[in-house]
Amino acid sequence: TYGPRDRYEAAENFLRQCYKELGREGDVESRLKEVWTSIGRQNHYVHTTAELEHGAKMAWRNSNRCIGRYFWDSLHVLDRRGIDTAQGVYNALIEHIDFATNDGNIRPTISVFPPAVRGNQQVRIWNHQLLRYAGYETENGVIGDPNSVALTDYCRSRGWSSQRTDFDILPLVIQVGDKTPELFEIPDDVVMEVPLSHPNYQWFSDLGLQWYAVPIISDMRLEIGGLQYPAAPFNGWYMGTEIGSRNFGDVDRYDMLPTVADQLGLDTSTDRTLWKDEALAVLNQAVLHSFEKQGVRIVDHHNAAEQFKRFEQEEREAGRKVTGERSWLLPPNASSTVHIFENTYENEIRTPNFFYREDPPP
Ligand code: HEM
Numbered sequence: 001t002y003g004p005r006d007r008y009e010a011a012e013n014f015l016r017q018c019y020k021e022l023g024r025e026g027d028v029e030s031r032l033k034e035v036w037t038s039i040g041r042q043n044h045y046v047h048t049t050a051e052l053e054h055g056a057k058m059a060w061r062n063s064n065r066c067i068g069r070y071f072w073d074s075l076h077v078l079d080r081r082g083i084d085t086a087q088g089v090y091n092a093l094i095e096h097i098d099f100a101t102n103d104g105n106i107r108p109t110i111s112v113f114p115p116a117v118r119g120n121q122q123v124r125i126w127n128h129q130l131l132r133y134a135g136y137e138t139e140n141g142v143i144g145d146p147n148s149v150a151l152t153d154y155c156r157s158r159g160w161s162s163q164r165t166d167f168d169i170l171p172l173v174i175q176v177g178d179k180t181p182e183l184f185e186i187p188d189d190v191v192m193e194v195p196l197s198h199p200n201y202q203w204f205s206d207l208g209l210q211w212y213a214v215p216i217i218s219d220m221r222l223e224i225g226g227l228q229y230p231a232a233p234f235n236g237w238y239m240g241t242e243i244g245s246r247n248f249g250d251v252d253r254y255d256m257l258p259t260v261a262d263q264l265g266l267d268t269s270t271d272r273t274l275w276k277d278e279a280l281a282v283l284n285q286a287v288l289h290s291f292e293k294q295g296v297r298i299v300d301h302h303n304a305a306e307q308f309k310r311f312e313q314e315e316r317e318a319g320r321k322v323t324g325e326r327s328w329l330l331p332p333n334a335s336s337t338v339h340i341f342e343n344t345y346e347n348e349i350r351t352p353n354f355f356y357r358e359d360p361p362p
């Protein structure tokens with residue numbers, strides 16, 4: 001926790017950099033006096049709209065694990081600091097999903113709910129992502145997404161019922177203060193999903209695979225200038241490998257490689273035939289083809305790496321060191337085919353930034 005002096009220091013560091021980047025250095029001294037007084041009185045201060053918006057963009061720019069940072073300055077910031085009821089948060093989250101989806105022309109967006117203030121009730125969203133599929137443990141294995149089994153069990157313990165398919169969208173679980181979390185279904189008409197097909201293999205669509213269009217991370221904490229925002233869901237668009245290689249390729253997720261390899265007629269008796277590598281490529285081709293066919297924005301890992309290279313150049317031109325976590329920046333397959341493979345990056349953690357929240361889900 002922060003005492004007044006180091007909270008002021010965090011605020012001062014942020015405000016000086018923020019106002020400099022916004023070309024408003026003339027305003028910063030008077031702003032710092034206000035903030036000093038506020039922290040002296042209440043050990044807290046309130047961000048202006050401009051500070052919140054630029055702070056959120058800086059947090060994205062400082063996200064060392066993110067390959068998508070080239071677009072950091074185009075983030076849409078929805079200021080939801082006036083909302084502190086579960087129903088109000090639900091309404092704002094539906095607006096976020098709709099605004100961000102934008103009929104497939106996805107808009108990178110963040111909704112910022114009230115900051116953590118001692119003595120105030122905190123808003124907390126228990127979902128990892130606003131849109132995610134449920135997971136059901138059965139004696140014959142898992143139906144749906146194994147990563148969602150814990151939250152699905154919790155929702156079922158709260159009376160949530162579902163069709164128990166591989167693709168049931170979970171309800172939103174919203175907690176205010178220490179009250180019992182409230183569950184809210186997401187209306188079908190705001191959830192855009194993409195059925196997967198392959199340009200060359202007609203059998204691929206018979207696998208019945210689909211994925212939601214917009215990834216919206218809702219379990220990270222946004223820190224700006226010493227203030228914590230425990231509920232600040234943010235979305236971009238997908239990089240194809242996230243769905244093709246990880247969500248469908250991982251053994252402890254949808255584990256589709258053996259099925260795809262069998263349909264391709266590959267020899268899966270030994271890894272040496274590289275059947276996994278071949279099946280991964282086909283899965284990734286299907287994801288990119290299907291999203292593009294439906295007009296939903298997505299980036300392939302080669303193009304994403306090219307954009308990241310431009311981000312590196314722009315940051316150097318801005319006089320800022322590029323920080324990154326190489327193992328996360330590298331795509332999970334074909335990574336030696338992107339420039340990141342030849343580079344190393346300093347993993348210095350700067351703020352503003354996004355952090356994992358400490359508290360465990362229910
Ligand atoms: C615009 C398109 C974007 C793309 C293609 C993209 C791509 C990615 C990818 C592939 C990862 C690694 C995820 C994983 O391996 O599970 C990642 C991580 C991350 N991205 Fe981005 N991103 C985008 C936008 C954003 C935005 C808008 C934000 C926040 C405002 C953001 C913040 C982050 C953070 C904080 C992480 C690390 C998450 C963790 O530590 O678990 N990204 N991004």
Ligand SMILES: N/C(=N/c1cccc(CO[C@@H]2CCNC2)c1)c1cccs1
Nearest residue numbers: 068215216217234235236237238239242
């Ligand atoms: N494309 C994306 N991918 C991710 C970005 C951040 C996190 C994640 C999921 O992270 C999980 C935890 C570790 N891997 C899976 C995915 C985005 C989501 C929200 C904005 S961009």
